[in-house]
Amino acid sequence: MTAAGGNLISTSQLGHAYGDIVALHHLDFVVPAGRIGLVGANGAGKSTLIKVLLGILDPTEGAAEVLGIGVADDPIAVRSKVGYMPEETCLPLSQTAADFTVYAAELAGIPTKAARQRASDVLTLVGLHEERFRYLAEFSTGMKQRAMLAQAIVHDPELVFLDEPTAGLDPEGREEMLNLIGRLGEFGINVLVSSHVLTDIESTCDWVVMLDGGRVLRSGPLTGITGSDTVDVELLDDHTAVLAALRKRGAEVEVRGAVLRVKSADDAFDLIRDALAEAGAGMKKLSKSETSLEDIFLAAGEAE
Amino acid sequence: MTSEQGVVYDLGYQPHDGPRLGRRGAIFATIRDGLRRILGIRRKARKKVMPWVLFGIALLPVIAIVGWSFLVESVFEGLEADNPFAGHANIFNLTASMFLIFTALAGPELLIPDRVEGVLSVYASRPMRVSDYLGARAAALAIAAGGFLVIPQLILYLGLATLDSDGWFSGLVNNFSDVPKFLLASLFYLLAYGAPAFLVAMFAKRLGPAWGMYLAVMLLSSAFATWISSTTAGIGRYTALAALSINPDIVTDWLFDRSTFREGITGAGFDPVWSVGVIVGVAVVTWLIGLRRYRSLL
Numbered sequence: 001m002t003a004a005g006g007n008l009i010s011t012s013q014l015g016h017a018y019g020d021i022v023a024l025h026h027l028d029f030v031v032p033a034g035r036i037g038l039v040g041a042n043g044a045g046k047s048t049l050i051k052v053l054l055g056i057l058d059p060t061e062g063a064a065e066v067l068g069i070g071v072a073d074d075p076i077a078v079r080s081k082v083g084y085m086p087e088e089t090c091l092p093l094s095q096t097a098a099d100f101t102v103y104a105a106e107l108a109g110i111p112t113k114a115a116r117q118r119a120s121d122v123l124t125l126v127g128l129h130e131e132r133f134r135y136l137a138e139f140s141t142g143m144k145q146r147a148m149l150a151q152a153i154v155h156d157p158e159l160v161f162l163d164e165p166t167a168g169l170d171p172e173g174r175e176e177m178l179n180l181i182g183r184l185g186e187f188g189i190n191v192l193v194s195s196h197v198l199t200d201i202e203s204t205c206d207w208v209v210m211l212d213g214g215r216v217l218r219s220g221p222l223t224g225i226t227g228s229d230t231v232d233v234e235l236l237d238d239h240t241a242v243l244a245a246l247r248k249r250g251a252e253v254e255v256r257g258a259v260l261r262v263k264s265a266d267d268a269f270d271l272i273r274d275a276l277a278e279a280g281a282g283m284k285k286l287s288k289s290e291t292s293l294e295d296i297f298l299a300a301g302e303a304e
Numbered sequence: 305m306t307s308e309q310g311v312v313y314d315l316g317y318q319p320h321d322g323p324r325l326g327r328r329g330a331i332f333a334t335i336r337d338g339l340r341r342i343l344g345i346r347r348k349a350r351k352k353v354m355p356w357v358l359f360g361i362a363l364l365p366v367i368a369i370v371g372w373s374f375l376v377e378s379v380f381e382g383l384e385a386d387n388p389f390a391g392h393a394n395i396f397n398l399t400a401s402m403f404l405i406f407t408a409l410a411g412p413e414l415l416i417p418d419r420v421e422g423v424l425s426v427y428a429s430r431p432m433r434v435s436d437y438l439g440a441r442a443a444a445l446a447i448a449a450g451g452f453l454v455i456p457q458l459i460l461y462l463g464l465a466t467l468d469s470d471g472w473f474s475g476l477v478n479n480f481s482d483v484p485k486f487l488l489a490s491l492f493y494l495l496a497y498g499a500p501a502f503l504v505a506m507f508a509k510r511l512g513p514a515w516g517m518y519l520a521v522m523l524l525s526s527a528f529a530t531w532i533s534s535t536t537a538g539i540g541r542y543t544a545l546a547a548l549s550i551n552p553d554i555v556t557d558w559l560f561d562r563s564t565f566r567e568g569i570t571g572a573g574f575d576p577v578w579s580v581g582v583i584v585g586v587a588v589v590t591w592l593i594g595l596r597r598y599r600s601l602l
Contacts, residue, residue, distance in 0.1 A: 056428045056602065076327065076431045084429030090422040094347050106333035107430040109325040121318060135348070151426055156320035161429070187317035 008033050008159060008190050009053065013062035016045075016052050022214060023048040026062065029209055029219040031192075035185045037201030037222070038194040039297065040211035046194040047087060049211070050161045054084060067158055080109070083152035083160035087167060087194075089144055090151070093137035097128055097147050100136060101154050108155030115154075122154045123147075126180060142173035149180060159190040166200055178204050198297060210297055218296065230289040231268040233276075234259045241279035249275060261289055330432045331440045338444025341417075342410040358406045359452060365398040366456040370463030377467055392486045393560040395456050396493065397553065403452055404497055404522060404549065410448060411501025412514035414441045420509055424601050434598045438591070445498050453490040461486075482560075489556040496552040496583045497522070499590040506597050522549045530568035541572040548586070551579040 007030050014027040023045045038046050051057040053066050055075030064071045066078045092100055101123055105115035123132045126146040131139070136147060145165065152160050165181060166174040181204045184191050195201055201208055202222065210217040235242060239260055246253050246262060249271050254261040262268045269286070276283060325332075339345070344352030418424055427437055461479060468475025501518050508514035526547040533544035545551070547568050557564050558576035569579060 051428075054428055057600075076433065079429055080324070080326065080431040082429055084425060086422060086425040088422050088425070090425040092417055092421055092423050094351065094417065096346070099346050103333060103337055104426055104430075106336075107330045107427065107432070109323075109327075109329035109431060110320060111323060111325060111329070114320065114322050118318075118320060125317060152429070155430075157429075183317075188319065 006032055007065070007068065008036065009064065009066050009192070011062065011064045014049075014052065014059050014064050015061040016048055016057055017060045024052065024059075025214045027214075027216050029216050031207055031209060031219065033190050034207055035181070035190070035205045036192045037205035037208040038192055038211065039196065039198055039201050039208060040194075041196055044196075044211040045214040046196075046211055047163055048214075050084070050163055050192070050194060053078075054082065054161065055079065081158045083155065083157035083189075085148045085152040085160065085162045085165055087163040089148070091136045091139075091144055091147055094135065096133050096135055097123060097139070097150070098132040100147070101132075101150050104151035105154040108157075110155050118154050118156070119150075122150045126150045127176070141168045142170070142176075145169060145173070145177060146180075149177070153184065153187075153189060157189060159192065160184065162191060162193045164195055165193060166195065166197065174200075212297075229268075230261050230263045231272060232256075232259050232261050232285070232287055232289045233272050233283055234285040236282040236284055239281075242275050242281050245275035245278045246271065251275075258284075327431050327433075327436060330430050331436050334427075334432070334437060334440035335443045335447070338414050338441050339448055341413050342444060342448045354409055355406065355448075358402050358409075362399040362402040362406075362452060363456055363459070366395055366459045366463075369395075370459060373463070373467055391560070391562075392457055392460060392482050392489070393556050393562050395460055396453070396486075396489055396556050399453065399456055400493065400549075400553065403449070403493060404519070406452055407445070407449065407497040407501045408515045408518045408522075410445055411498065411518065412505040412508060412511050414445060415502065415505040416508060416511055416514060419601065424598075428602050432602075434595055434602050437602055438594045438598060442498070442502070445502075446494055449494045449498060450490060453493055454487065457486040457490070485559045489552070489559050492555045492580070492583055493552045495587045496548060499583075499587040500548055502594065503590045506594055526550050526568070533568055533572045544568040544572040545574065545578055545582045551583050554579045555583065 010030040011027045014024060015022065016024040027049070038049065040046050048057065052059050053064055053071060055071050055078060059072065067081050069077045069081075071078055095103070098119055101119035102112070102115045105118050106112060110118060120129075120132070123129055126149050128143060128146050128150065131143060136144065139147060145168070149162070149165065152162065162181065166177050169177055178200060181191060181193060191205075193201065193204060206222055207220065208222050209219045233242075235258060239255065239258070243253055243255070243260060246260070249264075250266075251262050251264040251268070251271050253263075262272055264271050272283075272286065340347070343355050418427075461482060462476075465475030465479060466472050468478065470478070500521055504514050504518045504521065508517060526549045529543050529545070529547040530550075533541050536543070550566055550569060553564075554566060554569055554576050558579075564570075
């Protein structure tokens with residue numbers, strides 16, 4: 001699935017500037033095989049990073065490896081193994097979906113006969129089988145996004161870059177696109193999904209790279225990042241007595257409306273049980289805290 | 305499960321275990337796609353009309369010439385048709401204007417949609433270099449243009465050979481020296497007309513304005529160059545060489561050893577080799593500009 005060493009992408013002091021405007025600052029990160037989320041606000045450098053990894057833009061400093069191949073050393077070798085779905089449309093409007101998908105496969109070196117078969121299969125996979133002989137100019141936004149995904153995977157790449165794949169889609173179309181992206185991992189295709197919609201990344205990826213202002217805020221497994229060592233307890237009545245009992249036991253407590261978020265070096269669940277008993281209070285809900293990607297993104301941004 | 309109930313198969317995803325042709329495959333695919341674009345193949349009907357109509361019109365003179373010669377010889381047996389138009393250089397002169405329109409359509413069609421519709425992003429994730437892309441597009445134009453220019457010449461060559469009094473084969477042998485000449489002349493027409501078409505297409509955003517811009521550049525450059533060079537002396541006479549659409553006519557006359565006075569370049573006293581230099585120079589400059597322009601796009 002990946003090159004020796006198992007790293008999908010690695011960067012070392014990678015930077016890129018458009019004239020005086022620095023888009024990427026000394027990026028140092030390594031991501032393993034799997035489904036990778038690249039998150040950041042608009043202008044964070046996501047698309048620039050993808051273009052540098054594809055060899056479209058030259059790094060102004062540092063280096064990057066994709067699938068174990070140096071992008072600057074052999075961009076053709078990198079391009080032989082990847083697919084790319086850009087943020088903007090990339091479809092020739094005067095062609096049918098079938099013709100263009102066949103052509104996209106042939107461009108990757110797939111012989112014509114196999115390209116036709118693969119195009120048919122992939123268009124079925126993305127739900128465009130019935131529409132494959134229609135001209136792309138006649139497609140809706142959702143259908144165009146699917147056709148763009150089809151061209152990105154028709155040549156069976158080892159890694160596919162998806163730049164804002166849900167942009168412009170309605171909620172239903174977005175859900176379907178995310179399902180498709182989720183399935184790519186099952187097919188043995190590594191995915192790097194760029195998005196500013198954090199929930200999209202949470203639902204599809206198992207590793208996340210956070211970018212802000214061209215810098216990496218955080219890079220790590222999603223479970224590790226969103227997993228939490230805090231416990232939330234929602235009380236039936238006033239929390240003053242419980243709060244005092246918890247603090248007396250050395251817990252760090254954050255009040256979030258009716259919910260107390262409790263962090264402790266000891267077992268937080270035991271601590272809460274004891275505090276509730278001491279205060280004679282009742283509770284509605286007790287659970288491990290769920291930290292959203294958005295919380296982490298905001299926290300990391302503030303820390304920077 | 306019975307057949308009445310039906311079965312839904314999820315074929316899932318099949319990895320590709322077969323061969324991959326790499327850069328070579330990508331380049332050939334780009335050439336084939338370019339030819340389809342130029343000729344409107346696997347496109348809507350309106351995309352097919354112009355190239356094929358122009359090709360048909362370009363064939364008419366040579367079919368008329370060869371047909372007329374056949375007719376004269378068959379009606380008046382023993383009399384050789386003395387057709388003043390039956391020469392390769394003449395056929396170039398007759399087809400040049402159709403070829404100019406053909407290149408005006410083909411050049412922009414090859415480059416503009418890819419750039420404007422974002423298709424270059426697809427090439428950027430395929431094993432291709434900028435030079436592969438531009439070279440493949442140029443090759444597609446060369447193949448289509450080759451057909452446009454060479455097929456009428458071949459019809460003339462074969463048609464006149466069949467009318468040769470010494471027999472068909474002797475006709476082929478006797479006139480064989482014309483073959484490299486008309487191939488070379490076709491190459492110069494291709495470079496002279498194709499390079500400016502590409503240059504305009506590299507920067508234009510829409511097909512219609514690109515067609516107009518190209519035709520204006522080709523026709524007005526010749527008119528202005530001729531006018532300026534005829535009214536100035538000294539270094540001003542070099543402007544005559546900017547007559548982009550006249551240069552290949554001069555080279556063709558030279559190749560076929562025909563002397564035609566063309567106001568401007570001939571009038572300013574330039575040898576045909578100057579026209580060769582201008583044609584090749586414009587093509588080289590276009591190539592270099594293309595590499596630079598597309599480096600940041602692909």
